[in-house]
Amino acid sequence: MSSGKGGGGGGGGKGGAGGGKKKEVKKETKLGMAYKKDDNFGEWYSEVVVNSEMIEYYDISGCYILRPWAMEIWEFLKEFFDAEIKKLKLKPYYFPLFVTENVLQKEKDHIEGFAPEVAWVTKSGKSDLEAPIAIRPTSETVMYPYFSKWIRSHRDLPLRCNQWCNVVRWEFSNPTPFIRSREFLWQEGHTAFATKEEADEEVLQILELYRKIYEEFLAVPVSKGRKSEMEKFAGGLYTTSVEAFIPNTGRGVQGATSHCLGQNFAKMFDITFENDKGSRSMVWQNSWAYTTRSIGVMVMTHGDDKGLVLPPRVAPLQVIVIPVPYKDVDTTAIVNECKKTVETLEKAGIRADLDTRENYSPGWKYSHWEMKGVPLRIEIGPKDMANNQARVVRRDNGAKADIPTADLVEKVNGLLDEVQKNLFETAKQKRDACLKVVNTWDEFIVALNDKKLILAPWCDEEEVEKDVKARTKGDLGAAKTLCTPFEQPDLPEGTTCFASGKPAKKWSFWGRSY
């Protein structure tokens, strides 16, 4: 559940159907990227997601078409996560897209957090509805009246629901593909327990799954931590999150959130159970979600001036095989060798394909598949055939190697593992290089202007966070807490808050964010 505040980044979403003339031309000619990641990150991002064919801009601002190159990644993540939560006894549900005004407003803090972004249906056909109906921005208020009905006794607990669906938040600031869109896809888990201990335990189990999605699948390093009172989920007790960081823009990005809702919604929606002693208690609830935003974070993290760079575990295609014919050499034999290679790889469970299009040169194909971020390219020409080998080129670092045909599967598997590992390590080094520990306001401002990921001692007072926001606001958006990481450095006695000078209670990450 993206907090949906703070300044945006990335390219705008104002193009008409398909994003205007410039992209049109490039799509035809595929001459590579017009923007560089370090020079104009926003335009670069916009170009990567379009040219790699992940995204098509839609004629309603803030809505995007997810093409197979994005959806297949989403399916890999979904497959992993869904199997994991089913092990935790989560059950699949589907609750309606719509919610009445009356129910939506039942939890005051909650609706205050979401009201400005809610889209309202007021008409069907040519008739006005009797009362406006909201489209879910999240489903707490959709689901919990029924939790109240379904939960009677301690034997009905825990209740563990998950749904995969779309939600709508009609935001107006800087729509960005994947990162901030008016409709997005997510899973939302909603659970109810008899005790706080069980709820607390699940919050962290789910957060660990979110870490795995980012670090082990998308190869994006994240920090686990707890949100400040100001940044926590509207109406909840506390919010944990995994936080990523984009060095180019110096912005944090909330990767996914796992909330303990405490008993607040239980009170509002009357969700109680008869405990084993015969008296009634309120349930403890959690909700947690991750969204298609995760794909955007991956693009921002690994992409380069040639385009997208995909971690092998989520790449729709892991290996692209390209025949390199020469004049006066038998092309059919080369193409057949390429086909055989693809078959061998596919049999070994590697996602491989070949590009035999005759109207494009090998060089053009190299650029095309680099733009799409395929982890490994295999080139096969007459020399390779004569030597019973294939040339393999890594997308992440451009390294080339000639591999004996007999070792192909083993070597390709090894290389895919290396690419996955290298992407994560490289991203981690870049992220860590941005980390700046500050102790004073002056250091903080320097680090902020320097696009650092700032770790600072804080008094943990809401007024102070508000004050920091007020003092740093500007075109780039204000700084705020990203999270208080679970891994806390020593906090020597006498350490003072960087912003208020009061005694510090914890180390927190600060910065601008998406």
Add this chain to the structure above:
Amino acid sequence: MSSGKGGGGGGGGKGGAGGGKKKEVKKETKLGMAYKKDDNFGEWYSEVVVNSEMIEYYDISGCYILRPWAMEIWEFLKEFFDAEIKKLKLKPYYFPLFVTENVLQKEKDHIEGFAPEVAWVTKSGKSDLEAPIAIRPTSETVMYPYFSKWIRSHRDLPLRCNQWCNVVRWEFSNPTPFIRSREFLWQEGHTAFATKEEADEEVLQILELYRKIYEEFLAVPVSKGRKSEMEKFAGGLYTTSVEAFIPNTGRGVQGATSHCLGQNFAKMFDITFENDKGSRSMVWQNSWAYTTRSIGVMVMTHGDDKGLVLPPRVAPLQVIVIPVPYKDVDTTAIVNECKKTVETLEKAGIRADLDTRENYSPGWKYSHWEMKGVPLRIEIGPKDMANNQARVVRRDNGAKADIPTADLVEKVNGLLDEVQKNLFETAKQKRDACLKVVNTWDEFIVALNDKKLILAPWCDEEEVEKDVKARTKGDLGAAKTLCTPFEQPDLPEGTTCFASGKPAKKWSFWGRSY
């Protein structure tokens, strides 16, 4: 894509959160069904879907909560179908929920078919939108402007898109869970080809997959056929469908549709390609869909006065194991034997669970799991343990057998196959028993009042179908063509249309429908 016309059946959807007092009480006590399938089919259906915990009524009329007992069935169907279409090279997409008025109205016949049911978003937060935005009732107009952009050359064809999503059709007549709801889940496939032959071929490939879903998974017999001009998809060239029939109400029910759109949308949305001779042609398009309605058809077909009856292939649970303790007998040993049984079955890939709740009697549990439609029940008591056997009871016909523990897996697998087959055969016999061939208007009216599935010779004129509708309209809804089945009986020369007396061109199914 349900045609969404004709009279409704089934129970109303007017209950408040959870469907009113009566159901409330039954849920607590689980004393079985209040209504009988043959006496009050509408109330019976409503009761089955609620008491089996597939559906919860929602506080917006026509919207329903799909609970795990329904969603797990949906997941089985999805898993099968998605794998099959991926073999056909369909790719996953996600297009936005929203569409502008301008684009929605581009195809005149299409919008005429859907306009009265379209839900409109006109506000976000407290602000009015500049222009109302429609929620997709189906995605032809959402997608095809981008088909126009993506398709340039014959090398871009075929283009084959599929998405799993929700759609909204704000209907007002008789909402019924699964069968007719204002929001429902479906897959929608949208494809474009260079030639009509390829499009025609795919229409039938997909229709065959829909037949498999109904006949091989849901054990519901269907007829493949072609829709009349009046009943075809708005804006398309021709529509094929699989049609089921509900004997109790004498209504046909459209199971799923596979449309050839011809070149009509291609013309409106300018979807052309350069063929291999260098000139431009319009593409040929298909669209096809099946929805959560399929689950409702299954419930109506197999359910009985004890509740739901699930075909084993889609049952979330195939076997429920129930310990039958006796006084003065070691209960722990019995429960352990039950656990062992479940483990054995699960290891063999059978979906099994046990019910060890101490606050319910074995008899109550039998009724409970019969209500939920679990195909097989295994009872284990002291006598069974002494004889190294288990008692197995079939849900479909109540047959009981004592099975030696050593043969358990083999016998259970055999029984599951038999239940699956028996459900289909029984449903087919019942459906076939309703089939009535008529040749005259008088015979037609008798058969219609008799709730028959009517096969009649027809002149294939739209005016005549309109006339039949006008002459049969009433409280139960008018009769119409269901489809012209691909399997055509002989049509001897000189056969006349049952309704117009003109020369007949074909045999068509007629009746009332959902």
